Amino acid sequence: MNVDVVVSVAVSAIAYGTPLVLAGLGELLAERSGVLNLGVEGMMLIGAVTAFFASQVLPGPGWAVLIAAIVAAAAAGAALALIHAFLSITVRVNQIVSGLALTIFAGTIGLSSYAGQVWGVGGQHGLHQLVKLDVLGLSGVPIVGPILFNQDAFVYASWGLVALVTYYLYHTRFGLYLRAVGESPRSADAMGINVSRYRYVHTIVGGAFAGLGGAYFTLAIAPIWTDGLTAGAGWIAIALVIFAFWRPGLLVVGAYLFGALSSLGFTLQANGVQLPSELFSSLPYVMTVVVLAVASTTMAQRRIGTPAALGVPYVREEG
Amino acid sequence: MISIERSLVTPRWQRIALPIASLFIASIIAGIVLAVSGHDPIGTYQQIYDASFTSAGALTATFVYATPLLFTGLAVALAFRMRVWNIGGEGQLYMGAVGASGVGLLLGGWPQPLLILMMMLGGGLAGLLWAMIPGLLRAYLRTNEILVSLMLNYVAGLFMYYLIYDSTSFWRDTTSASALVFPQGKDLLPAADWPGIAVGSFTMPFGFIAGGVFAVALLALIRFTRFGFEMRVMGDSSAAANYAGIRTRRTIVTVMALSGAMAGLGGASQIGDFGHVLDPRGLQQAGYGYTGIVVAALAMYNPLAVVIVSILIGALTNAGFALQGPTFPIGLVGTMEGIILFSVLGGEFLGRYRIRFGRAPEPAPSVDDEAGAEVAR
Numbered sequence: 001m002n003v004d005v006v007v008s009v010a011v012s013a014i015a016y017g018t019p020l021v022l023a024g025l026g027e028l029l030a031e032r033s034g035v036l037n038l039g040v041e042g043m044m045l046i047g048a049v050t051a052f053f054a055s056q057v058l059p060g061p062g063w064a065v066l067i068a069a070i071v072a073a074a075a076a077g078a079a080l081a082l083i084h085a086f087l088s089i090t091v092r093v094n095q096i097v098s099g100l101a102l103t104i105f106a107g108t109i110g111l112s113s114y115a116g117q118v119w120g121v122g123g124q125h126g127l128h129q130l131v132k133l134d135v136l137g138l139s140g141v142p143i144v145g146p147i148l149f150n151q152d153a154f155v156y157a158s159w160g161l162v163a164l165v166t167y168y169l170y171h172t173r174f175g176l177y178l179r180a181v182g183e184s185p186r187s188a189d190a191m192g193i194n195v196s197r198y199r200y201v202h203t204i205v206g207g208a209f210a211g212l213g214g215a216y217f218t219l220a221i222a223p224i225w226t227d228g229l230t231a232g233a234g235w236i237a238i239a240l241v242i243f244a245f246w247r248p249g250l251l252v253v254g255a256y257l258f259g260a261l262s263s264l265g266f267t268l269q270a271n272g273v274q275l276p277s278e279l280f281s282s283l284p285y286v287m288t289v290v291v292l293a294v295a296s297t298t299m300a301q302r303r304i305g306t307p308a309a310l311g312v313p314y315v316r317e318e319g
Numbered sequence: 320m321i322s323i324e325r326s327l328v329t330p331r332w333q334r335i336a337l338p339i340a341s342l343f344i345a346s347i348i349a350g351i352v353l354a355v356s357g358h359d360p361i362g363t364y365q366q367i368y369d370a371s372f373t374s375a376g377a378l379t380a381t382f383v384y385a386t387p388l389l390f391t392g393l394a395v396a397l398a399f400r401m402r403v404w405n406i407g408g409e410g411q412l413y414m415g416a417v418g419a420s421g422v423g424l425l426l427g428g429w430p431q432p433l434l435i436l437m438m439m440l441g442g443g444l445a446g447l448l449w450a451m452i453p454g455l456l457r458a459y460l461r462t463n464e465i466l467v468s469l470m471l472n473y474v475a476g477l478f479m480y481y482l483i484y485d486s487t488s489f490w491r492d493t494t495s496a497s498a499l500v501f502p503q504g505k506d507l508l509p510a511a512d513w514p515g516i517a518v519g520s521f522t523m524p525f526g527f528i529a530g531g532v533f534a535v536a537l538l539a540l541i542r543f544t545r546f547g548f549e550m551r552v553m554g555d556s557s558a559a560a561n562y563a564g565i566r567t568r569r570t571i572v573t574v575m576a577l578s579g580a581m582a583g584l585g586g587a588s589q590i591g592d593f594g595h596v597l598d599p600r601g602l603q604q605a606g607y608g609y610t611g612i613v614v615a616a617l618a619m620y621n622p623l624a625v626v627i628v629s630i631l632i633g634a635l636t637n638a639g640f641a642l643q644g645p646t647f648p649i650g651l652v653g654t655m656e657g658i659i660l661f662s663v664l665g666g667e668f669l670g671r672y673r674i675r676f677g678r679a680p681e682p683a684p685s686v687d688d689e690a691g692a693e694v695a696r
Contacts, residue, residue, distance in 0.1 A: 038465065083661065093664040096404055096465065100612055101664065105657020109606060109639075114650030118356045227650070232473050239466045278481040285470040289452070296462040 003143065009260055009267050010147045014155060015221060017252075017259025019044065019213035019230070021158050023237035024244070024251045025165055026209025030081075031241055032169070033202040034182040034309040035088055038099025040210050041234030042106030043080045047073035047214025049112045052225045053119045055128045055218075062128045069128070070154075070215050077211020078204045080106055085203040089196055092313035108228030116225050126223025130154050152220055159252075161209075166248045178202060182307030185314040195314050210234065232285065239288045243295040245305030254291075258284050337669070338617050338628070341662035348662070349655045363647070370641040371634030379522045380641065383593055384605075385633025387412065389530035390585025391611025392618065392625040392632075397537060398578040399612075400620040401554040403571055407453060407468025408582040409608025410475030411446035413599075415586025417479060418445025420490060420504065420597040423511035423590060431510045438511065439529070439587050446583015447576050449475060454575025458568040464575070472608065479599035490597050504597035513591035526588030530629075533581065534622040541622070550574060582608060610636065613656045616663050632656070 023040050030037045051073035058065045080102060087098040106112050116122055130152035132139075139150035169175040180188040181198045189195050213233070218225055236258055244250035265280025350360035371381045391408040398405035422441030426434055452471060456462035482488040484502045492498040492505045513525035541547040553560040553570050560567050585607060594601065614632050618624035639652035 087661065087664055091665060091668045093668055097399070097612075097616060097660070098664055100406065101616075101657055101660035104609060104613060104653055104660060107609075107653055107657075109649055110653025110657055111650060114356070114648050114654050117645075117648035117650060232470075235466060235469050239463075239470070242463060242466070276481055276485045278477040278485055282474045282477045285473040288470045289456075289467050292466055293456050293460055293462045296456075296460045 005267060005271060007143055007146055009263065011150075012263035012267065013256045013260035014147070014151060015259065016262040017256040018155050018158050018220075019216045019233055020237050020240060020255035020258055021162065021213075021252055022216065023210040023213035023234055024240045024255055025158075025161060025248060026077075026206035026213070027238055027241045028206075028244070028246055028248060028251060029165065029178075029202045029209070030206035031310055032178055032182045032246060032307055033199045034185060034307055034312060034314070035085070035199050035203045035206075036095045036099065036311045037081065037084050037088075037102070037203060037206060038096060038238065039080060039084050039102025039106070039207075039234075040237050041230060041232065042103040042110065042112070043077040043207050043210035044214035044217075044230045044234045044237075045108070045110075045112035045228065046080055046106045046115070047077045047211030048217045048229060049116045049119070049121070049214075049225055050076040050211070051215035052126065052218035053115070053121050055126060056121055056124060065128050066130060066219060069219060070212065073211040073215035074208040075211070077214065078208040081204045081207020081210070084207075085200050088313065089199045089203070092315070095311050095313075103234070113227040116227065121225045124225070126218065128219070129223050130220040154216055154220060162248050162252055169248065179307075182309055185309050185312075189314070189316060195316075199314075210237075213237070236284060236288055239292055243291050245295075246307065247305065258287070261287055334619055334621075337666040338619060338624075338663060341617070341666040342631075342659060344666075345655065345659040345662040348658050349651075352654060352658070353651075358646070363651075366642055366647065367635065367638040370638040376520065377637070377641075379520070381630065381634045381637045382522070382524055382527055383633075384636040384640075385630045386524045386527045386530060386588055386592060387585045387605070387607040388610055388614050388633050388636070389527060389534070389626060389629035390581050390588060391607050392614030392629050393530065393534055393537060393622055394578045394581035394585070395611045395615035396618060396620040396622055396625050397541075397581065398574055399615055400541070401550050401570070401574045402557070403454075403457070403574045403578070404465045405450060405453065405468050405575060405578045406465055406612065407450060407471050407579070407608070408585075408611045409606065410468070410472035411449045411579045411582035412586040412589070412608050413472075413475040413479050413602055414449040415442035415446040415583030416589050416594075416597055416602060417482065417490070417586070418442045418583065419587035419590045420507065423507040424489065424505055427508040427511060429510070431514075434510055435513055435525075435591060438513075438591050439584060442587025442590070443580040443583045446586060447580040449583070450575045450579020451572070454572045454579070457575070458571040476599070476603050479597065479602065483597060483599050507590065507595045511591060512595060513588070515592065524588070524592040526584075526592040529584070529588070531626050533584070534626050537577070537581075537622040546570075546573070582611070605636075610656065613660055616660055619663075619667075 051069040054069035054072040088095045135149040353360040419438040419442030453464040453467040457464040515522040618628040
């Protein structure tokens with residue numbers, strides 16, 4: 001393989017990996033607080049259709065429309081996450097079923113499809129797309145130029161968010177409290193931390209991140225809306241959180257690795273490799289299974305990272 | 320003193336009242352969604368009712384959708400009741416369809432009863448084997464079965480596409496004139512068509528009757544056998560199951576196997592009852608595996624209730640596809656299913672607690688906490 005192929009794989013790894021970074025980061029925050037949200041796929045789809053619709057109908061200069069569309073997508077994702085937060089934190093239902101309900105509600109033949117049809121954005125071509133920036137005029141530099149200095153603002157923002165979340169988790173008081181809530185809500189409660197409030201906030205922020213991840217599909221990857229266009233990215237994001245051992249840094253590595261896998265088929269076919277396309281398309285899914293299995297063996301030995309109270313509703317025992 | 324406490328057993332009347340109340344509440348919420356998006360709720364419900372029950376051929380069409388949902392609903396009900404989270408019903412159904420159509424094509428000349436039996440075996444076995452991947456990984460490596468079973472849905476879907484669109488496999492028709500224009504699967508011989516039972520203009524699919532028999536068998540297995548008892552103990556508390564010396568690994572694998580076999584039988588019924596050909600696109604569009612989750616939850620994971628609920632959700636799905644168009648977006652079906660699920664979940668909560676007057680007794684042991692902890696593996 002020559003250098004050009006490697007660069008093009010890296011570039012598309014970032015393109016396809018960016019939604020995974022964002023949605024995975026959101027799920028990581030929710031799970032750190034002890035809430036498992038299996039509704040990521042649904043929240044991403046709602047984010048994708050909302051962003052696309054907003055970018056089609058809002059007036060104004062391109063950059064303003066795009067910002068508004070991104071905000072709308074985050075709000076839509078957050079609104080859906082609120083349903084899951086209410087059911088799993090306040091009503092204390094089974095989080096697995098509630099999350100699945102969210103994905104069915106918003107998913108491929110759910111609200112996202114309904115919204116797409118009511119808004120009539122199905123056959124439209126996107127008017128506004130995120131453009132690749134030429135950072136510091138370095139995009140022409142061989143190899144690192146196209147990878148590091150020729151991305152759109154969203155990609156740079158996602159890097160910023162990863163740094164921000166890492167700092168928040170490990171270097172702020174709130175981050176410490178958040179980890180306490182996820183590990184031992186009873187002790188956190190005894191310390192005077194409002195367990196429910198922490199869980200609500202991080203589940204909802206997690207939903208907003210998933211909405212952003214969805215927005216990247218319609219605002220950057222392809223300027224169209226079709227039902228179910230995320231094709232399981234939300235589920236891969238959940239898996240990524242597990243094998244990143246709930247750490248933001250590892251999550252980015254995993255997301256770009258899967259981004260590379262998702263685009264490997266196109267790249268190899270463009271370079272004349274003749275293999276069934278289904279083989280390439282199934283790679284991200286097969287790899288998820290393999291990596292999950294490997295991660296679970298080491299994790300069983302070391303119990304690394306899993307928030308101890310993940311999926312467990314917190315009931316305060318009164319007097 | 321008034322206190323809200325957990326009731327350990329759900330009274331029998333609540334098990335019937337809660338799903339009905341949930342459906343009622345869901346229809347009100349969905350009505351609001353319809354009204355907000357510019358549709359007439361009453362008119363839409365009337366349309367759904369007509370399209371699923373009263374208009375010509377509607378009831379037969381409803382059972383076309385109810386039959387696969389009965390199988391996938393049973394698959395989910397069994398697994399979820401035991402807290403084995405198999406959401407791979409979709410892929411297991413695909414593999415069942417692949418297996419049953421393969422058997423049907425291979426043994427086309429066999430006498431019909433034997434051929435039907437072999438197709439059911441082929442479909443059930445294919446679904447079972449596909450479910451063994453998440454089942455064994457979960458039992459022996461404690462790998463999260465939710466994600467593994469779900470990922471395999473996509474793999475199974477792509478595998479079907481490969482068989483029909485991207486290879487010259489045994490399943491693909493490579494000779495007929497229309498197959499040269501557009502890739503399609505081989506048609507099965509008439510002997511491989513499962514005979515439905517016609518009552519006037521209504522046809523009851525063979526698969527639905529078979530599914531009903533399986534529902535009774537599963538209920539009997541859960542209620543009256545030693546193994547069923549072990550499964551229930553594991554479903555309520557895996558720690559208790561360990562203390563009691565129940566081999567949880569074997570139990571998990573068996574639950575997964577039975578669940579996968581049910582979904583696989585649903586795939587076999589798709590071939591034998593309805594399609595008579597392996598049609599990847601049609602199977603994937605229908606999404607029966609995922610809808611099985613809605614069916615099972617609304618049936619409160621009771622196999623017999625699944626039979627009735629599958630007809631209800633089958634009716635909704637049928638209406639969705641029949642009315643699909645500008646006035647009735649297909650997305651409405653999933654939206655309504657989601658709202659139904661949310662309502663059922665909220666209702667379950669109400670059923671779990673009761674208001675008590677007087678002194679509060681000892682707090683009841685919580686089963687949910689431990690069940691939740693299992694998620695966090």
